[in-house]
Amino acid sequence: MSDRRNKLEDLAQQVVQQNGLKGLSFRTLADEIGIKSSSVHYYFPEKSDLAQALIARYSETIFERLEAIAKNPNTLQKKVLAFIAIFEQVAKDEKLCMCGMMAAEVESLSTANRDALSDFFSGMERWLTSQLVEHAEELSSQLSPTKLAKILISGLEGALLVDRVAGTNQRLKAQKELFLSWLV
């Protein structure tokens, strides 16, 4: 992976997490890097190619971190708090989850983009579900692990969304407490 390509993706991701894909232009992206917009097209012929690269990259980064969390022997509580900490980091920078942001723009995305986004969320849910199942003895909720995973992940995505408008982190904290209430 070339350095230039990497820097473009770094910057693009940051812009998308703050302003959305529609808030990202090839020109401003190029200007900030110090090249011409046509050179950005060299790496990403169409905007949907850039979006696809961003989703792939974001997914890889997140799932690597999740693997690391899963591999390290620990209680369910500590594992999931480490998972939630990923969202807390995003919130601290007044950003959204990149895929959450793109989810709001799904109507203007290519089908490949949509599928990749959908895979991201189902992958996250699969990971969390497997952790909940693995540590079932630590769980006290009557709801199934699959449902708990869907609840928490969509809850965290929504908390980022609403908290950013309100300029607080109350909803993210509340979602964290929700999770803690599921433990024995």
Added chain:
Amino acid sequence: MSDRRNKLEDLAQQVVQQNGLKGLSFRTLADEIGIKSSSVHYYFPEKSDLAQALIARYSETIFERLEAIAKNPNTLQKKVLAFIAIFEQVAKDEKLCMCGMMAAEVESLSTANRDALSDFFSGMERWLTSQLVEHAEELSSQLSPTKLAKILISGLEGALLVDRVAGTNQRLKAQKELFLSWLV
């Protein structure tokens, strides 16, 4: 309120709920109504004026419905299920909550728009909190009504977001079951 203005707002709201404020242009809006874009500027000088009107209108509609739900004597379960049904209706049309959509675009909104959005969410939470407090005897959760309100509302917003990408309503259903699990 003139009929023309109303039709413009109706259509604009629909577009925003599907494509976001950035996905709405004065020209396409005007074309669909059958007037010129400059005539849209007659009603809404700047785009932020249109956004402001949309938020005010959306808030009024929702809060009227919430008042009606609150006024009608009923169990907490039925009241909140009626509340959740508002989100289910939105999901059925493959839309987002209009304010949830705009929340994703908050970086490009005027401060007045932001404040109005923030008021929308805090108003929703206030309503739900007051219902939970009023029917405290029906609640079994250890978490406070305030937190439960924040959890459910951000959860519902996130569920709309993620479900639309996945093309399902699983997360909305899971959030509903979460609420039901809080009842005695």
Added chain:
DNA sequence: TGTTGTATCTACCTACTGATAGATATATTC
């Protein structure tokens, strides 16, 4: 009758968008 307010139009502006064509320079490979 004349004035004012409402609602629309035509015509236009500047700025920006994603995207393309084709030239150029450099480095690598055969």
Added chain:
DNA sequence: GAATATATCTATCAGTAGGTAGATACAACA
């Protein structure tokens, strides 16, 4: 040395964006 791949540039295009100026038509009102 010639050919190729990589990476950049200049220049440009058609389309769209939000927004404005100024004319027009019409109705209500003084």
